[in-house]
Amino acid sequence: MANEQQLAKMWSGRFREPLDAEFEQWQRSIGFDWRLLDEEIAASKAHVSVLVAANILTKSEGAELRKALDAIAAEHASEAGKALVRDHPTAEDIHHFVELKLVERAGSLGLKLHTGRSRNEQIATDLRLYVRKQIGLMLKALAAWAKALVEQALAAGNSVMPSYTHLQRAEPILVAHWLLAYVEMILRDAARLRDCCSRLNFCPLGSGAVAGSTISLDRAIAARELGFTAPTANSIDATGDRDFILEYLQALTFVGLHLSRFAEEITLFATAEFSFIILPEAFSTGSSAMPQKKNPDLTELIRAKVGRIHGAAEAVTLQLKGLPLAYNKDLQETQEQVFSVSFVPQMLTLVARFTAALQLNRDRMSKAAQSGCLNAMAAATYLVHKGVPFRTAHEKIGNAVRFAIDKGVELYALTLDELRQFGKEFEEDFFAAITLTATLDCHNVTGGTARERVKEALADASKRIDVLAQEAAHAGS
Numbered sequence: 001m002a003n004e005q006q007l008a009k010m011w012s013g014r015f016r017e018p019l020d021a022e023f024e025q026w027q028r029s030i031g032f033d034w035r036l037l038d039e040e041i042a043a044s045k046a047h048v049s050v051l052v053a054a055n056i057l058t059k060s061e062g063a064e065l066r067k068a069l070d071a072i073a074a075e076h077a078s079e080a081g082k083a084l085v086r087d088h089p090t091a092e093d094i095h096h097f098v099e100l101k102l103v104e105r106a107g108s109l110g111l112k113l114h115t116g117r118s119r120n121e122q123i124a125t126d127l128r129l130y131v132r133k134q135i136g137l138m139l140k141a142l143a144a145w146a147k148a149l150v151e152q153a154l155a156a157g158n159s160v161m162p163s164y165t166h167l168q169r170a171e172p173i174l175v176a177h178w179l180l181a182y183v184e185m186i187l188r189d190a191a192r193l194r195d196c197c198s199r200l201n202f203c204p205l206g207s208g209a210v211a212g213s214t215i216s217l218d219r220a221i222a223a224r225e226l227g228f229t230a231p232t233a234n235s236i237d238a239t240g241d242r243d244f245i246l247e248y249l250q251a252l253t254f255v256g257l258h259l260s261r262f263a264e265e266i267t268l269f270a271t272a273e274f275s276f277i278i279l280p281e282a283f284s285t286g287s288s289a290m291p292q293k294k295n296p297d298l299t300e301l302i303r304a305k306v307g308r309i310h311g312a313a314e315a316v317t318l319q320l321k322g323l324p325l326a327y328n329k330d331l332q333e334t335q336e337q338v339f340s341v342s343f344v345p346q347m348l349t350l351v352a353r354f355t356a357a358l359q360l361n362r363d364r365m366s367k368a369a370q371s372g373c374l375n376a377m378a379a380a381t382y383l384v385h386k387g388v389p390f391r392t393a394h395e396k397i398g399n400a401v402r403f404a405i406d407k408g409v410e411l412y413a414l415t416l417d418e419l420r421q422f423g424k425e426f427e428e429d430f431f432a433a434i435t436l437t438a439t440l441d442c443h444n445v446t447g448g449t450a451r452e453r454v455k456e457a458l459a460d461a462s463k464r465i466d467v468l469a470q471e472a473a474h475a476g477s
Contacts, residue, residue, distance in 0.1 A: 028093065035342075040094045040122065050116075116217055124207070134345070135197045142472075143465055148355040150458065162369045163449075174454045182262055189255045202223070245337070253310050320334070383423065
C-alpha cells in the first residue's frame with residue numbers, strides 16, 4: 001500500500017490538493033509516448049549498471065531489476081501488450097508506467113531505480129534512442145529504393161527519353177540518366193540523416209533535472225551500454241535540447257520532397273498523353289464509376305503525405321521558438337510530431353517495391369526523344385566545332401529549327417542546301433553529328449548523359465548504395 005501511495009504521483013509530496021480530473025487526463029502523455037517502452041527499458045537497464053557501479057545497488061539487486069525490466073518488455077511486446085501500456089488508467093507517461101510495473105514485480109527495490117535521475121533526462125534519452133532507431137530504418141529503406149532505381153537503370157540499357165525544362169522537351173537523355181538523378185537525391189538524403197544521427201548520438205543520462213545528478217555517477221557506463229558516442233557535455237542543454245528532433249524532421253522533409261517529385265513525374269508519365277510508364281496493377285486502384293481507369297493512388301498519396309512531414313517540422317520549430325532553458329512542458333508536444341512521421345520507412349519500402357515493378361514504355365520514350373528538334377543543342381555544338389561563336393551558332397540553328405518546323409520535318413530531314421541558307425559552315429558531316437547516339441555522346445562530361453559516362457555513373461552509384469546498405473545494417477543501434 002505504501003508503494004502504491006508513493007507512486008500514485010511521482011511528484012505529489014508537496015501538493016495538498018488533487019489535480020483537476022479533466023486536466024489530469026489532458027496533460028498525460030502515455031497516450032502517445034507508450035511507443036517509447038523499448039527505449040525506456042533500455043535506458044533504465046543502463047541506469048541500473050550505473051547505480052551498481054556507484055554502489056547504490058548491489059550486483060544481485062541490479063540483476064533482479066534487469067530481470068524485471070526484461071519481463072516488462074516481454075509482457076508488452078505484442079500488439080495487445082502495447083495497448084495495455086497506451087490505455088493504462090493511472091500512468092502519467094512511459095516513465096511512470098515502467099516504474100509502476102517495476103514495483104509490482106520487484107517491490108520496494110523498484111523504487112531505488114530513480115535514484116540519481118530525473119524524467120527530464122529520461123525522455124531526452126528515450127527520444128534520442130527512438131530517433132536513432134528510426135534513422136536506421138530510414139537508411140535501410142532509402143538503400144532499397146536506390147537499389148531498385150539502379151536495377152531499373154541497368155535494365156533500361158541505352159534506352160532514351162526526352163529530358164525536360166519548364167515541362168517542355170529539352171534534349172535526349174538516357175533513361176538510366178533520369179533514374180540516377182533520383183539516386184543522387186537519395187544519397188544526399190541518407191547523408192543528412194547520418195549527420196543528424198552523429199549529432200544526436202550523445203547520452204543525456206546523468207544530467208538530472210537540469211544541473212546534473214546529485215549522485216556521483218560514471219556517465220560513460222550508460223553511454224557505452226546504449227551505443228552512444230559519449231555523455232552529453234552540458235546538463236542544461238541535454239535536458240532542454242530538442243534540436244535533434246527538428247533536424248531529423250527537416251532531413252525527412254527533404255526525403256519527402258524527393259519522394260514527391262518522383263511521384264509527380266511517375267503520375268505524369270503514366271498518363272495517356274505521355275504513356276512513358278505502365279503502372280503496376282499491384283500498386284494501383286480502379287474507379288467505382290469508370291471501368292477503364294487505373295489510378296496512381298500510391299504516387300498521389302505520397303505527394304499528399306509530404307505535407308504531414310513538413311508540417312511536423314514546422315510545428316517543432318514553433319514549439320521550440322522562445323523557450324527558456326531548460327526543460328519546459330512545451331517539449332512534450334515535440335514527441336507527437338516525431339511519432340506522426342513514423343509512416344515514412346513503410347512508405348519508402350512501398351516505393352522501392354513500386355519502382356521495381358514499374359514498366360517503361362521504351363518505344364514511346366524513344367520516339368518522344370527523337371521528335372521536336374531535341375538535337376538542336378548538338379547541332380549548335382557542331383557549328384562551334386567549325387569555329388562559329390556559340391551565340392552565332394545558337395542563332396543559326398534557331399533559324400534552321402524554325403524552318404524545319406514550318407516544313408513539318410526534323411533537322412536531320414533538311415537538305416544540305418536548305419541548311420546552307422543559314423550558314424556556309426554546314427557540311428555533310430553535320431548529319432552524323434546530330435544522330436541520336438551522337439547527340440547523347442556529345443555530353444561527354446562528368447555527370448553528363450553520354451553513354452560511357454552513364455555507364456561509369458551506374459557503377460559508381462552501385463558502389464555508393466552498397467556502402468549505404470552496409471551502414472544501414474548497423475545503424476539505429
